[in-house]
Amino acid sequence: MCHLIAGDLNTIQDQSALPFRCISPAFRSRGALRCRPQLCSSRQWPEREETEMTSPAQTKNLTVTRHTDIMGRHPGGSRWAEVPIEDGRNRVVWISGPPGTPSDPHIHPDFNEYWVILDGVTRYQIGQYGPIDAEWGDIMIAPAGYAHDIHPIEGEQAIRLGVTHPDSNHDIKGVPPSRLIPADVGLSSPNLIHxxxxxxxxxxxxxxxxxxxxxxxxxxxxxxxxxxxxxxxxxxxxxxxxxxxxxxxxxxxxxxxxxxxxxxxxxxxxxxxxxxxxxxxxxxxxxxxxxxxxxxxxxxxxxxxxxxxxxxxx
Ligand SMILES: [Fe+2]
Structure with a gap:
């Protein structure tokens, strides 16, 4: 797996010139991902397309959804999403995105959305806040009405668990966050952006x-x-x-x-x-x-x- 060292993904024009290095031992030690430097040197930034969403009934609301099982159902380094849980209040979406997954800034004015980061590093831009790099165990929140844009930037594939409204509407697209101020300065939980x-x-x-x-x-x-x-x-x-x-x-x-x-x-x-x-x-x-x-x-x-x-x- 690789680590994008620097740069706002929205401002970099020559993607092939980006410097990469291998990720920290903390992630390697978890054994979930393999180092594939060729992914970095040949990075292509595809046009935006809908991520395939699978949610076979037999894999929903299991007593235990194993990390190894859900990852094993898909090829490494690929884009996909599954719905392991629907509890009436939420649709829980397990989302995989390799670094370079195209941007999809959007807004939904009527519900909060949040994510638990399970692997890799994912860069969030939420509302007026500057870019935040989220990693293992972090929780990110996009309050209702806050534009949000999500970029996997590190790992063979960055994994996040999205918790969204069961009838979520993601139709208002192309609304980039404004990125003006740092997030979470001096604030205490709950409901921090990060x-x-x-x-x-x-x-x-x-x-x-x-x-x-x-x-x-x-x-x-x-x-x-x-x-x-x-x-x-x-x-x-x-x-x-x-x-x-x-x-x-x-x-x-x-x-x-x-x-x-x-x-x-x-x-x-x-x-x-x-x-x-x-x-x-x-x-x-x-x-x-x-x-x-x-x-x-x-x-x-x-x-x-x-x-x-x-x-x-x-
Ligand atoms: Fe969203």
Missing amino acids: TSMKGLLEKHGTDSNWKELAVLDARNRALITHELPGTVNRRYWHPDMDKWWAVIAGQIEFSISDQKPVTAGPGDLVFVPGGTSHNLMTIGDKASIRITMTAPDIVHHYTDDQDAPAAPNG
């Missing part, structure tokens, strides 16, 4: 359990949780919503209803339908990081609470 995972790890450290609310709007609540090995949470269920997680780091054992527990690791998605009891435990010898996606007004029924109703789905 929630940096690296920044959160520097802020909270890695030797304790912590949480950070990254997104809270009328449709969604996204909570980042860092837990040490052996941490177990209380078993509970939620009456009115499906729930899902994106595992960012470590290994987490999910115990859902009376099913055999399943273990999920980096890049895996886990889905639990409403009315289904569940709890989580961080296993192995490393801390885990997960992003929990729920409705904003989440209701918990704890199974060890004698007054709690029984979970309808066990």
